[in-house]
Amino acid sequence: MKKILLSFSITLCLSQQAFAQTAPFIDAAWRSSNLSMRSEEATRCVRMAIIRKLHCRADIRKEYEARGLVPGTEQYIQKNYGGMSIAQINNVIRKINSEYLPKVRNVDSEQAVPGEITRPILEADMGFLEHLINLKGGQPNPFDQFMKGK
Template structure:
């Protein structure tokens, strides 16, 4: 009996936690939203008369083109274009700033879809990883995750 009550309590906490996480305000970037809309319109215009398999390949090609231009957050070309001219100290500050917003970004699973212009947790994590690579390439030492600033 105790085990059933315990399991019911755990299930209730899991449901409340997932609802709480889902109702948090997503992190929306207007620049990424405009880029995403542009990318979708390019997909529609370039891929509309293709078969299913060709359509998927066409959409992948359109996304790769946008990634290569450095306008998709969470990619190395984006980090190089946006942060490439910064000093090691400025890059460290950017890493700290992104680390402070981790709590606002949603983790998008296989059932959820990001909202238009939403910066997801994975995009932030990838951006920080690429920023650390950029710091290393400039001869600096990237900062560790600062947990004191996120509270």
């Protein structure tokens, strides 16, 4: 009986987690870029064999990434956050952790609606933000204040 009750409670918790992530989190700028990218794919990659079509779609995505229009890429982070100080970038990371991560769905890009910010995108953004902090000299050493006395 205990095993049944335990499995039921685990299932209930998991189903609540699944229901909590049903509404997509849409970013207006990414939606515009995403729809533009899909429109370009529809015109440029029409009547191609499947492999050529996949290469065509990848080339278009690379063009948009190079312009910094695709979230979850280093170019996007450099374009939008490159001019910020380390303290400002830390605030962005805190905001992502507290406000955005709880709201986004954990789906891959094929299942996402146009303009949807997903968990993998935010995780990639956070990784590139941390990389940007390192490029700017990194976080100050917390032990420096203790080492000054020696």
